[in-house]
Amino acid sequence: MANDDDDIPKTPNKRTTRSSSSSLSSPPKPPAGTLTLVPSDGLTFSRTSISLENLLSSLPGRRAQILDVLRLIGPVDSPMLPILLYGGASTGKTSTILKIFHHLNRPFIYVSCRSCYNPRILFESVLNQLAFHRKSESNGYSSARRCERASEFVNLLRDSLVQVLNDLGKGKKKAGCGKTTYLVFDNVEVIRSWDGNASVLSLLFRINDILRIPEVGFVYISSSTPEGYYLSTGSTEPVTVYFPDYTVEDLHAIFMRNQENPKLYSSFLSVVLKPFYRITRRLDELLIALEPLFQKYCEPLTDPRLVPDEPTKRRLFDNLQPHLLSALNETFKVPSWSSLDAAKEGISNKKLNSRRIGGKEASNELDFHMSVSAKYLLLSAFLASRNPATLDAALFDSTGGSNNRRRKRKSSQTSIDQKDAMAQEILMKGPGTFPLERLLAIFQCIASVAEDVFDEEPQEEGIMSGGGKVGLMSDVLLQLSTLCNANFLCKSGSCPLEGSTRYRSTVDEEMALKVARSINFPLSKYIYRR
């Protein structure tokens, strides 16, 4: 699926940034040498344009939208009102507009507000492209013009647009693509989370009114609806085109493109697509989910070019069925790097498969590495977040928390509706916060318990317990900051009374149990159940 579209002319200056669109429909990456190549005749894709039929067939399910956009953009050199393309994620907005400009072969520039993450970078990126400026080693990766303020931007933009339009006007006869230049702003919705977003957004939506150059067209792409911009822009609303999510038929057509064995793949899709479609309609996620399943589907086949007949189909389906259910519940799990590499190399294929099938067996292993003391720290953070602080003394007394009797008595005393209210509160509040001191106290307790239990202790632990307080502290604090950076713990503001930073553990119970199992620590003994 990733390397299809070979029939479409390749474009040297690929401007797409989104991985989904590049894996889907935009042309494959050019060889490294041509990456910095700027077309000599300005801002167009390339000299060869794709035909309308090609355009429509390369984007299944987007026929109505393509024709709509084409109509709104209009014939060569006719002015247009700004248009806004909106629709959910992964509905082909960016690839559609890029392909349309490839088809029209008209000059345009493309800026994504996601990669240009503040006003200055956004402004400079627009100006750089208009000035054919590329950041490179020779110019120290600097922009053509330094531009921070909106007022400077508008002046510079007007100047460079006039310049570009003049240049295009001169070369007009040979190109035949007109001189109207289009500015495409992608991911406009991201701007709403910027600082001082209101002014940037209204500037962006009103820039057509401010510039008043009829030879410039503006196209905005957004994944949130036009309603989301009412607050900051008033009624200078662009003309909108809606991109609905793909239907099952569209998805089927998209998946069927450039398949080596269309019959086989079609029979695979007829089994798989419907159930997955109930969960998600996003193409990018379906792509990830279906690829390993298809490999599984093909496994019993000796010849991948075989055209399946009915019994074969049934056999294949029976073979796939057990995997299907687990795959449905594991959808969207992006495989970790190690398993990806294994899949690529084709080695240890069997091992990988066993992990995929089992689900439960696989979950026993951790797919990351962590030092033993970090694991203990993670567990103590987990305990500190889940257990009420008042119970610490009872759980971690000198006997090492094996005192089950007392806890049981306590829980039986609480009445049922109190329990419900507590459960509700836990559901709402999530894991609790705790100060550093409590974490360290629990850590010392459980680390010392572990020492008692196991004779053969890892090296780090030996240092910790033997090396006295000071060594332990610095080491643990270092681990703590590592855990914070890895997002296993998060700092949650400081307590207004004590003033010290409080922490919160973000791992769920399943994960904590996995970690505990990996170091043979009896975690369940310490979790307080209500």
Add this chain to the structure above:
Amino acid sequence: MASEKTLALLRSRLCNRNFVHSAFKSSPDSNYSKLKFLIANSISEACNNSVLLLGPRGCGKSAVVDLVLEDLKAEHPDMITVVRLNGLLHSDDNCALKEIARQLCSELQLLFSKAASSDDNSQFMIDMLRECGLAHKTVIFVLDEFDLFTQGKQRLLYSLLDAMQTLTSQSVVIGVSCRLDADQLLEKRVRSRFSHRKLLCAPPTSEDTVRLLEHLLYLPKDESFPSSYIRDFNSAVQKILGDKRFKEILNSLSNVEGTISNLLRFLFRVVSYLDLESGLLSLENFKTALPCTQRQPKLDALLDVSILELYMLVCMNRLEIKEQNSYNFSSIMKEYKSIQDAYKTSDNYAHNVCLRAFEHLLERELIGFSDPRSRSLSIEFRPVKLLLSPRELHQGLKSNSSCPAILQKLLDHESYK
């Protein structure tokens, strides 16, 4: 060939605001005539003046100013210097002064120094106003988005209006704003120097709309088109304008928003549907363009969500009906599990799959965090709220053909007892 030319002509008309608003040039009581009279007076009598143009967005305030200035420039060559500022860009005083100096320099062929300080620029402006006054030249300041200039200390407005108090200067300040109370936003010292002239712009009346449509859609009778084609086209337009159904379309459009810019957007879409074969506009074009302008994004989004996402929405709705004032993903998940336990549907998915569906809903902005500040909590525990009304959800489920019957029942049962 003629049809393509028509398309290009109509598109360029619709995109050119000055052309659009020139439809109202001739009537004596239009804002155009009033503003022109006012400014022409201050030019001929060499006095200072200030005026505010107020009205909702998209009524053509700036276009009126543009038309007036264009005409006056033609009538009084070399007498007028225009400085345009926009509140979106120049609400910062230093920045505005710099921009004024820059525009004055480029208008009067002087050398503009980028390094000049804000004091220099302000002094330069006052000097230039005096010089222009002595040379009997009028400087016209157009302040777009006037209300944004009143944020902050209003130093720019003060120095501008204060400079106009001297006898030697000769300048006009035109403020354009969509806030009708823009003059109330002024500080006392500024207000006392401001002449309280206000012109109000209103959305067009229905007669005005018809005149505007005629102005925009009829082809001119000149040699560029074959005369038979012009006759056909204009009679087609006339037939449409007289049609009852067209009046209905126009009404439903102006019931939502009656401004000129909304009408232009609609016409732009209509013209984009122009049939290039015959080259004539038809009522069908108007009919197909109407629904595009009346989309309901929330309902569209509800048609697009997957079944699992619908389950999440229904669960949230149930929680709201149970009057749980605050809930998060964990409580939604609890509700979801209880539904699955009770009805044993085939849509029983694992925690992480549901979490992903939940994130999709957040991305689609059908639900939102009720407290956007508490970032430290993980997504599962942050309280959320439904951004849909129960009615919208009900309607969405009904129109979604793939929606399972059980879901519909769960919602109906709860909300329409």
